[in-house]
Amino acid sequence: MSELIEEMPQGQLVYRRLLDEIRTGQMAPGARLREVELAERLGHSRTPVREAIRLLEMDGLVVHQPRQGATIRLLDYAEVMELYEMRAVLEGTAARLASRAANEAELRQLAELNTEFAAAPDERAAAELNRQFHAMLLEAARNRFLARSMRGLQKTMLLLGPTTLMETDRVARAAEEHRQLIDALLDRDGASAEASMRAHMEAAQMVRLRKLRRIERPLED
Template sequence: MTEDSEGPQGQSAYRRLLADIKSGQLLPGSRLRETELAERFGISRTPVREAIRQLEADGLVTHQARQGATIRNLDYAEVIELYEMRSVLEGTASRLAARMAQRVEVVELTELNDALAASAPGAAAQELNRQFHRTLLDAARNRFLVKTMSALQKTLLILGPTTLADPTRPEAAAAEHAAVIRAIAAHDGDAAEAAMRAHVEAALNARIRAMRGREIPMEDE
């Protein structure tokens, strides 16, 4: 196999592994066995190894003694740090959106949020939530903020199943989103940022409850 063919296959394997992490098929602590993955993807081990190296560079995979490559487990302190950064970035995005968003974007945010409020917990709610946050980020009109948030979202993938699987969370999240939308529609940057930060704090609390329910180990102890 040539180097040219390994590159695209490595990228394809990388995207498939990312999708498996996002869907919850690969959970924190899952082992990545090159031979099994190569068989599953119908490729050689070389591009699989390339994909695993890329995931490791992203901070999503770690190598452990006697286990090899595994999906990384974040401890509680790391999760809190992630959400603190998310609060800063999305709070800033909301402030900017209050100044920059067009009426059509406010309407789109409202429609997505209404659909979220009416959706059942799980994958559908997760996708509507993803679209809501992406639309808000786009409305901020800051390409560097988008790039930084994209990098953070990759790390958020390894937190495991969405907290929107909690039966109470979609409705609560929609109510929190509504406060952000009202502030953006009113062009109130302070209120928009505060509402988004409150939303991210609520999401963090839901995440911590979910982690305790799954009894994820605190690696620093």
């Protein structure tokens, strides 16, 4: 038991590393998780790697396939649609609640984050600032049950791979969508805030679907 306790911090470290690789697309859906290869590549023993895979399985990010073992879960088209639909519901609700509960400092912070987001030097920086923007909005909603539901959804969203912000002009368009949301929050207009967020989610969904169609389009001679 003491040996297991000693390995737990390393297991969490490997878990976070694998989550980041899934988020950035370094480990794509369908990829096999071989304990020996991961242990060698990440510089850990097989015990923390095994623990990390178990945690990913608990998150629903890893499944066991016949004759393949542990693999990164592959979402089908319907699941992608359902994910974005649920995200629109949850984040739209967060926007509506934040219009009522957010304080002035939080609204200023949202505006500042969006300014930095619009001027981000690259997609990775933009993605991090976008994450902070949505996290701040969720915090401003002041609803712990909503936050818990959103955290669970965000784990599954990792299976979508690299951010849609990598698409041409998406950062500029997303920044404008953020600004419309901020204007509704400043006006304390809950209905407009929710509608703005839902429109923002639908725009991201359309970019994702176009990307999926490009991937699935058969190669032509």
